[in-house]
Amino acid sequence: MAKFMDVHSGFFGTTREQLDQAHGADLKIEAEEGVHFEHAWLDPEQGKVFCLATAPSKEAVLRIHERAGHPTEEIYELSVEV
């Protein structure tokens, strides 16, 4: 299992409730790909969402986000952590 950060842009003014709903949609199906989203953070002023996940591959993270309705091309494999 590896660790991934994915970044979503354009989420200006998103509320806690909306983030919770989007994150919940991921959590509901994540196990089907062996993914687990540990955190989702939002900066509503700059419209950015960061998700930290453990997963078998970048593609698995992408598939869950796609199926949950919020795909992103920005997925980073965090092979180093300090």
Next chain:
Amino acid sequence: MAKFMDVHSGFFGTTREQLDQAHGADLKIEAEEGVHFEHAWLDPEQGKVFCLATAPSKEAVLRIHERAGHPTEEIYELSVEV
């Protein structure tokens, strides 16, 4: 105190040792601005570094990163977390 994610680009091929050194330079002076960097993650293939911090302000995070020699314009205030 608020939570912040900052993003550094162009760190292609950076090693664990280099990240550790850069992160160490932040940790050494962070208390002077009331900042604490909790994590630093690196994707050496895509050259991205993500730092998660608690701090009194975005400016405080920036000042520490500037003084440690790795400023960034990408600092996000994570006012929502789920």
